[in-house]
Amino acid sequence: MNVLEQFHDWLMNYWPSWAAYLVPALVAFVVLSAFITLVVMAFIYIERRGIGRFQIRRGPNRAGPFGILQPVADAIKVLVKEDIIPAASDRWIHWLAPVIAFVPAMAIFAVIPFEGRAIFADLNIGILYIIAISSLGVIGVFMAGWGSNNKFSMISAMRSIAQMVSYEIPLVLSIAGVLIIAGSLSMTSIVEAQNVPFFLLQPLGFLIFFIAAAAELQRTPFDLLEAESEIVAGYHIEYSGMKFALFYLGEYTHAFAISAIVATLFLGGWHGVLLPGALWFMIKVFLVFGALIWVRSTLPRLRVDQLMAFAWKCLFPLAVINLFVTAIEVVIWPEFPWQLMILNILIAALLIVLWSGFFRVAGERVRFKRYGRGIGKGMTVTFGHLFRPPITVQYPEQRLTVSKRARGNRFIWDDSKRAPCVLACPARVDAQGYVTLISQGKFKEALELVRRNLPFPAVCGRVCTHPCETACNRGKIDEPIAIRDLKRFLADYEMRAEEEEITPAPRTKEERVAIIGSGPGGLTAARDLVNMGYGVTVFEALPIPGGMLAVGIPEYRLPKDILQKEIEAIQKLGVEIRLNSPVGKDGLTLEALYKQYEAILVAVGAHDSMRLNIPGEEFEGVYHGVSFLRDVSLGKEVKVGERVAIIGGGNVAIDAARTALRLGSKEVIIVYRRSRQEMPASEEEIEEAEHEGIKLNYLAAPVKVLGKQGKVVSLECIRMELGEPDDSGRRRPIPVEGSEFVLDIDMLIPAIGQTPDLAFLPGDHEFLITARGTFEADPASLATNIPGIFACGDAVTGPATAIEAVAAGSKAAIAIDIYLRGEEVVLEERLPLHEVVIEDMDTSDIVSKDRQPLPHLSLRERTPGFKEVNLGFTEEMAAEEANRCLNCGVCSWCQQCEKACPQGVIKIEWDRTQEEELGVKRFDIDLTACIFCGLCIEACPAHRLYFERGYETSTYCFGDIALDKEGLRPSPQKQPSAYARPELEPTLPQQTLLVDRTKVRKG
């Protein structure tokens, strides 16, 4: 009398008989279905979690506590998934298959006794019903395989039939033993018969049943139907969404059913002490299922022939023998006492050992005389792992940093804090970059970096006024880095090394540009334009190229051959320089050039000396500074006096003075109207001049030149005093009344400034000329008022330095390029460039160290003659000096990373169209294409790039695969390697490759 029947009988009292029959059945069906679904979900969870534990993983742990809601998440997933029916499938069979596979598994539960009275229908042929029903499922599998019209599915379907046919027989035969002992086909009677669980009385039968049932369930090692590594997913392949879920549910329902049958037939069903019977039953069910999980996580799969051979050659004969043995035992001892247990275990062991001797697999190649010892070993290993701590990370504890690469983000950095030396340079030559490269011995790279903005490293390395050194942050600690001398060292290094061939820049554009004047500005523009692909011709009035560099700077400061070498390099790029071609003479007119060339750049410089405008300036012996230097440079015979006075305080004045000394003057006096503090000449030039014995007469101005017979004999000067600062910020000199004095001289060199020589212009020219006699040009585009004609350098600004001319030249080249492309120079809104100031830096552990002394020619060797005074650094000295660099700019844009990158993902965008924007526009690492080789990190001279620690691991941090480190990984406080850095400061953005803005390499 089960619960259902009691309910039915009670209802009969009130309701008509059909309703009393139907309602309990429906209620029971719903309750049972709900219960089965619940258990199946538990099975799914336990299986996944259990296999995880056998594999020292955690298994699902993200949905709900301990991942307990994982089956729910799975259910939601399959419910919303798209249902796909292959076009070539047999639609009806394909559709019906999951249903047919699922329903029989459910139907088995009709006869499973959960407890003595908790059974849906206690059929007296219960076991027969189960055998009949459970073989139906295979039809569904076959239909799925056939209906999918997929070769893998078809193989799976064929295997399913072979497997079912082979294993159904030992399965039934092994049950037969139980039936004989119990003497009934009813499930409840079988349970009630088990005073001793039948697995003890029927050990061999139990083993065979368990193995065959695993095969029926298509579980490892018999999972040939699914066999992911062989036939992908077998009959499941063409199913998605809910239909796949039905198969899936069917499998687990079946597993539940088989586990229940094992519990019922062999483990004594609901029998047990203390606990309620139903609980005992479920415990047994889960134990059986647990064993299946254990097997699944240990064994590999059998091959199809081995699978069948095992059933037919091993299980089938053993099952038959077992049946006969049991039958004989029942005949002899109808009561079947528990003592038989011992006998049967012995018989089972004996049979297994004997049969292993006979049994061979793999086409007779492997004798199986091992009694399953290896499998047993394997099972112990996996069982042992069950109790080891998992090696994976629990979800909430793990840091889930979504990797930038996974998201496909780009890393763009637009900060513009830069080293003061770079900002101080008019041409933005990357001093920080090349100095740090020198410190690493990368001389070639450093020189290349200098040449990016400056075609005259050798020249500027000698004569530059080095605003960079003035701005240098190191100068605020001890002495500035000898940036200029380092640059010169690079140029000398290249001259010493073997020469490399210079290939002409390819001509890609039709337009041609004429450049008037081959000074630093004109040649820089010429080089840049040739590199852009234009045809460039430079017209030079003098017999040597180089402008002021050639004829304004004396040989002892800048040897001519060095200048010529740098100019030759520009010529080799494809620049044509026409010497002795003064524009405005010999038929070469500006008008003709204007017709012939698409653009003209006027870079004539300022070669006309300014007049003193005092009486007596026309006497013989008055030689203007620029002409004096030019004539000396051109090798003309220049006679100097015994006592020479130089007027002026600029570099030209000093050059003239030192040149006069070298030409044989006995006494050279420089007369300057302000004090030394205001002197525009560079400090070391003044020092050298004093060192060589040149006298400096400060706070004095010439009043008139006194002459005799047309020759200079003396100079009348007046003392000055300094008044209020004027427009230039310097204090204005005011003559002191009555302080006149006379200097006895026989030569006077006024060097008070220059203006452009505009004589080459036609008389009726339409150029706008400023009051200072220079060209009027647009400050942004350098265009004059005549379209197509540009002007740059001293011709626009009045006398300035070589580096300013270079800056103007490259700006002019960009402007001409924009003009020739028919575009307009657009001024963009841009962030101002910031400078790193010493106050921002941690200078506490910088050891004070003065700059390397520069070797000089001894005084005796200097005069007479024009030998170069400055001898330059050696390699060791250069590296030593460069090492003093504080490396203060965050990034110097040296582009070493860009060059090192094999993938070309680092891009430094340049926008050189405007004054301030000679710098970088954008620094961009395309992380979607970055391969994280780290070559950029190695290339960076400033050590600004590095990987964020654990970048690659973070990509592995999803789900279960992130493995615990078992103490192998060093603690995060320590810096494990040059690449991986400890946790970043919280202020820094979560980037992988980033530029360290805070750290400054200590010198």
Place this chain on the structure above:
Amino acid sequence: MALKTEPVMINFGPQHPSTHGVFRMRITFDGEVIVDLEPVFGYLHRGIEKLAESKTYTQVIPYTDRLDYLASMSNNFAYVMAVEKLADIEVPERAQYLRVIMAELMRIASHLIAVGAFFNDLGAFFTPFMYMFREREKILDLFEMVCGQRLTYNYMRIGGVSHDIPEEFLPALRRFIDEMPGFIEEYDWLLAENEIVLARTKGVGVLPPEKAINASASGPMLRASGVKWDIRKADPYSVYDRFDFAIPVGTMGDAYDRYWVRIQEITQSTHIVKQAIEQLPVGEIRTKVPTMLRPPKGEAYAHIESPRGELGFYLVSDNSPYPYRFKVRAPSLINLTVLRDLCVGWKLADAIAILGSIDIVLAEVDR
């Protein structure tokens, strides 16, 4: 009535769980028996050999990582050796030892993957794979310590290595090497005598020694067939002549022997690492080499015993900063050429097992 049957052709791959990448086998079956097998590769061809011709010699190194990505260190090693041979560059002692340590750890890691994946191919549900990943993970941690990377290390440089080892490295390595024999024993318990493993692999896919030599097979594939050939002994490179180790060889040349040889090689590699730690000298880790290296005109071939066999790099220089020709002798590709001979006559499941036992990396096969 006689049933009419006909062979059926099935495409395994290029998308298939067990083809170790995008390899494709066109297999003709008679039932489940393989009648014919046609390997098709090239799905992972990235033109690395051509790409290398436009990279500087240093820039090529990360590309070699991407050939055999399960043995990046070995690939780095062979490549930089070729360049060093080409440009005649001396490598400091310490760097030589570090290279050997890394290469042998790489061999262990690679063999662990090979064996783990092989058992997955046999149908084991990831258990051996996970156990072996546990140990491989420790090796990856060690690598991460030295170079910050876990898969594509880019560790070796022309003339040395990129970083010296941090101080935590050697204790961790010693601990790993001490623990490893225990784990190997565990693998043996789990797998070596398992009846199903024996049934599936013994006598399956036998490669006779003559055929192995004729097919130019190398590595564990060749040694499993009983041929005692290991470049570390046959043509000792780097400092391998200073270590004492054995060359394990198989007897039958079947899938089981290939698995067994790999496990034995793991043991031998631990021996080498142990000796290398003891002998590890102090000193420089890198010779100074110009960034834009221009090796003299000429050619060079350098080969090493990679986990998969003889890995060789052939370089031709025209004295420019870029290799004129860059050719890889990829052991995976050459070992794969015998696949058809090994598979015909066997069953569907065996084809997967045999392919797994060859241990291919498609990135190396296709390049």
